[in-house]
Amino acid sequence: MQQEADGQTDRLVRNERRGIGLALIVVFVLAATLIFGSDTRRALLAAMAVAIVTGVTWLGRRRPIDPRSDTPEKRQAVMHDELRQVAIAHAYKWAFFTLLGALATFCLLSVIVDITLPAQMLAALTVALGVTAFLAIFLFFDRD
Amino acid sequence: MKGEYLANRLKVRRAEKNLTQEALADLIGTTRKSINAIEMERMVPSTLLALKLARALDTTVEQIFFLASTNP
Numbered sequence: 024m025q026q027e028a029d030g031q032t033d034r035l036v037r038n039e040r041r042g043i044g045l046a047l048i049v050v051f052v053l054a055a056t057l058i059f060g061s062d063t064r065r066a067l068l069a070a071m072a073v074a075i076v077t078g079v080t081w082l083g084r085r086r087p088i089d090p091r092s093d094t095p096e097k098r099q100a101v102m103h104d105e106l107r108q109v110a111i112a113h114a115y116k117w118a119f120f121t122l123l124g125a126l127a128t129f130c131l132l133s134v135i136v137d138i139t140l141p142a143q144m145l146a147a148l149t150v151a152l153g154v155t156a157f158l159a160i161f162l163f164f165d166r167d
Numbered sequence: 168m169k170g171e172y173l174a175n176r177l178k179v180r181r182a183e184k185n186l187t188q189e190a191l192a193d194l195i196g197t198t199r200k201s202i203n204a205i206e207m208e209r210m211v212p213s214t215l216l217a218l219k220l221a222r223a224l225d226t227t228v229e230q231i232f233f234l235a236s237t238n239p
Contacts, residue, residue, distance in 0.1 A: 030189040032198050096196065105216055106201040167200050 035101045040162065045079045047158040048072075054151035057144055110164035118157035125152055174235035178206045180224045195219040 052072040056065045101107070126149070132138060140148075181191055181202075188202040197216065204210035205220075212220065221228045 030199060032189065032192065033200075036198055036200060100192070100196050100198055103196075104198045104201050105212060106198070106204045106210055109210055165200075167203060 032097050032100060035097060036104075036167075039101060040165070041079060043158055043162060045076065047155060047162065048075050050151055050154045050158070054148060054155065057147055057151070107165055110161050113164045114157045114161035117160045118153055121156040121160075122149065122153050125149075170237040171234045172208070172237060173211050173232055174208060175205065175232045177202070177220065177231055180226060180231055181206075184224055186224075191220075191223060194223040 049072050052068050052075070056068040056072075059065065059068065129138075181188070184191075186194075188199040188206075192199045192202050195216070196219075201210065201212075201216075205212050205216075217228050217232060221231055224231065
């Protein structure tokens with residue numbers, strides 16, 4: 024029995040995953056721009072983020088989804104997919120523990136080593152780490 | 168200690184009905200990815216999805232899902 028490797032629902036799922044993957048890369052690059060201080064590096068990383076967004080958008084346009092197949096039922100099936108719900112639950116849990124672990128490690132390190140980070144940057148990095156961990160874990164558990 | 172896990176005969180039942188994963192997914196309003204994950208026993212479906220699967224394959228839940236023992 025052959026599988027329909029390129030069904031319309033599969034393409035919807037792939038598009039969703041591509042969008043999430045893109046968000047992951049952008050958040051990761053933005054976090055990197057925060058970490059690397061020099062203006063040149065920041066500009067380079069920001070340019071990289073723009074290039075990634077442009078590239079992925081262009082790739083997505085090469086094979087558009089047939090609008091007749093993009094029905095509300097199919098979209099609902101993708102959004103309420105059980106594997107997706109399970110992946111979201113796993114991602115919430117593990118992203119939370121990743122954040123706790125990272126903050127605990129940071130606290131311990133700050134006792135041993137003198138770390139001087141502005142509160143704003145620390146908050147931004149915490150958010151970036153949480154989002155990155157959530158998206159990466161979600162993509163892992165939601166894989167085919 | 169001997170453990171138990173939820174095994175299934177979904178692939179066999181689906182083949183008997185000559186359905187692809189995509190066709191079965193469309194019948195019950197889910198995605199091929201979920202059907203594949205259930206068949207590979209990477210995911211335990213909800214009761215609702217199990218009942219929908221049984222209805223789509225004209226069988227009972229017990230005919231598709233059963234308890235299997237892990238090796239000690």
